Amino acid sequence: VDDSDDxxxxxxxxGDRPACGVLVERHLGRTVSxxxxxxxxxxxxxxAAQEAFLRVWSAAPRWRTGQARFTTWLHRIVMNVxxxxxxxxxxxxxxxxxxxxxxxxxxxxxxASEVARHVGTALASLPEMQRxxxxxxxxxxxxxxxxxxxxxVSVEALESLLVRGRRALRAALAGIAPxxxxxx
Amino acid sequence: xxxxxPTATTVTLERLAELVAAYGAAPERWPEVERVAAERLIVxxxxxxxxxxxxAALDRLLDAAPSAPPSGALAARVLAxxxxxxxxxxxxxxxxxxAPLAAAAAVALWLASTPxxxxxxxxxxxxxxxxxxxxxSPTDVLLDSYALADAxxxxxxxxxxxxxxxxxxxxxxxxxxxxxxxxxxxA
Numbered sequence: 577v578d579d580s581d582d583x584x585x586x587x588x589x590x591g592d593r594p595a596c597g598v599l600v601e602r603h604l605g606r607t608v609s610x611x612x613x614x615x616x617x618x619x620x621x622x623x624a625a626q627e628a629f630l631r632v633w634s635a636a637p638r639w640r641t642g643q644a645r646f647t648t649w650l651h652r653i654v655m656n657v658x659x660x661x662x663x664x665x666x667x668x669x670x671x672x673x674x675x676x677x678x679x680x681x682x683x684x685x686x687x688a689s690e691v692a693r694h695v696g697t698a699l700a701s702l703p704e705m706q707r708x709x710x711x712x713x714x715x716x717x718x719x720x721x722x723x724x725x726x727x728x729v730s731v732e733a734l735e736s737l738l739v740r741g742r743r744a745l746r747a748a749l750a751g752i753a754p755x756x757x758x759x760x
Numbered sequence: 761x762x763x764x765x766p767t768a769t770t771v772t773l774e775r776l777a778e779l780v781a782a783y784g785a786a787p788e789r790w791p792e793v794e795r796v797a798a799e800r801l802i803v804x805x806x807x808x809x810x811x812x813x814x815x816a817a818l819d820r821l822l823d824a825a826p827s828a829p830p831s832g833a834l835a836a837r838v839l840a841x842x843x844x845x846x847x848x849x850x851x852x853x854x855x856x857x858x859a860p861l862a863a864a865a866a867v868a869l870w871l872a873s874t875p876x877x878x879x880x881x882x883x884x885x886x887x888x889x890x891x892x893x894x895x896x897s898p899t900d901v902l903l904d905s906y907a908l909a910d911a912x913x914x915x916x917x918x919x920x921x922x923x924x925x926x927x928x929x930x931x932x933x934x935x936x937x938x939x940x941x942x943x944x945x946x947a
Contacts, residue, residue: 591845600838604830612828622834629838636843688824695825713782713789714822720783720791731791738782746818 581646582639589636600629603647606716607654613711614658616700624661628654651716651726655708662704691752698748706741709734771797776808785816 579598587595607628612621631653699707705727712723713734724734771779771794779798783789787799802808 588843591843593839593842593844596842597839600835600842604835604838608828608830608834613825618828621828622830625830626834626838626841630841633841633843691821691824692826695821699822699825710822714784714819715825717789735778735782739778742781742784742818745822749818749821 582641585632585636585639585646586641588633589639596633599632603650604629606647607650610651610654610711610716611658613699613715614655614704614707615661616696620661624654624657627657631657645722648722648725651712651718652728655726658708659704694749694752695745698745698752701748702741702744705729706737706744709737710741710745713738769794769797771801773801773805773807773811776801777811780811780815784819784822785812786819 581599581602584595584599588599604625607625608621611624611628612618615621615624628650632650699710702710708727709723712718712726713720716723718726720731720734724731727734727737729737775794776798779790779794783791787795790798798808802812
C-alpha cells in the first residue's frame with residue numbers, strides 16, 4: 577500500500593479516516609512546532625495547527641497527485657495562518673514583539689530553562705519573515721529551495737533573510753550567554 | 761564545469777562566511793551544490809574552521825529553544841474534523857431511481873414527435889426506383905410474351921404458297937403478285 581503523503585491525501589479526499597490519522601500522526605508535531613516558533617504561544621500554536629489542518633481536509637477532495645509536495649504545501653498554509661494571526665494580534669492589541677534585554681545579570685549562572693526562554697524571546701523578536709526563514713531552515717530542517725518555496729521568495733532572498741535573522745539572534749543572545757557564543 | 765556539479769564547485773572563504781551566517785555550522789543545512797567544496801575548505805583552512813565554530817555556538821543556543829509537542833487532545837480535535845466517507849445523499853438516490861423512467865419518457869417523446877420522412881426524400885427515392893427498374897433489366901422488354909407470340913405468327917408472305925409449311929392460304933381470287941409465280945426450274 578502506497579503510504580506517501582500524496583497517496584494519503586488522495587485517500588483522505590475520499591473520506592478514508594485511517595489515512596487522515598496517518599497524516600495527523602506524521603505532520604501534526606511539526607505543524608505545531610512551526611506555529612509555536614512563529615507565534616510564541618503554545619495555545620495559539622495549537623489553534624493555528626488545527627486551522628491549518630481544517631484547510632488541509634477541505635482541500636483534500638481536490639488534491640491532485642504531483643501538484644505540490646505535501647510538506648511544502650502544509651508549511652505554507654501554516655505560515656499564512658500564523659502571519660494572519662500575527663497581523664490580527666497587532667491590529668487589535670498593538671502588540672509588538674518583546675525585545676530581549678541584552679544586558680546579562682552579573683554572576684548569574686543561566687539554567688537551561690532560562691536559556692531556552694531567552695532564545696524563545698529572541699526568536700519572537702525577529703521580524704516575521706526572518707523568523708519564518710530561521711524556523712524553516714534551522715528547526716524544520718528544510719532545504720533552502722523548499723523553504724524559499726514555502727515563503728514564496730527566491731533562494732537568494734531566503735539567504736538574505738537567514739543572514740539578517742541569525743545576526744539579530746546572535747546580537748540578542750550575546751548579552752545573555754556571551755560565553756556560549758564565544759563573545760566574552 | 762556546471763554550477764550544479766558539487767565536485768566542480770569551489771567555495772571561497774568569503775562564501776563560506778556567507779554560508780555559515782545563513783545556514784549555520786551543520787553541512788547538511790548548506791546548499792547541496794556547495795557542500796563538498798565548503799567541507800573541503802574547512803579541512804584545509806583554520807580560518808574556515810573558526811567561521812564554522814562561531815556558527816556552531818549560535819546553533820547550540822538555538823537548539824535550546826523550547827519546543828511544543830502537540831497535545832493528545834489536539835490530535836483528537838484535528839481528526840474529528842477530518843473528511844468522512846462519501847455517502848450517497850437522499851436526492852441522489854431518488855434521482856438514480858428516476859433515471860430509467862426519465863430515459864423511457866424521453867424515448868417515447870422522441871418517437872411521438874418524429875416527423876414523417878420529408879416529401880422530397882420520398883420523391884427522390886421513387887424516381888430512383890423507376891430509373892433502376894428501366895435500366896436494370898432491359899431484356900424484359902425483348903422477352904415480353906406479346907412480342908414472342910407476334911414473332912411466331914409472323915410468316916413470310918412472299919414466295920410461299922405451301923400451307924403445309926405454315927404459309928397462309930392465299931385466296932385465288934386475290935390478284936397474286938407477279939413475283940408469287942412458282943419457279944418451274946429449267947427452260
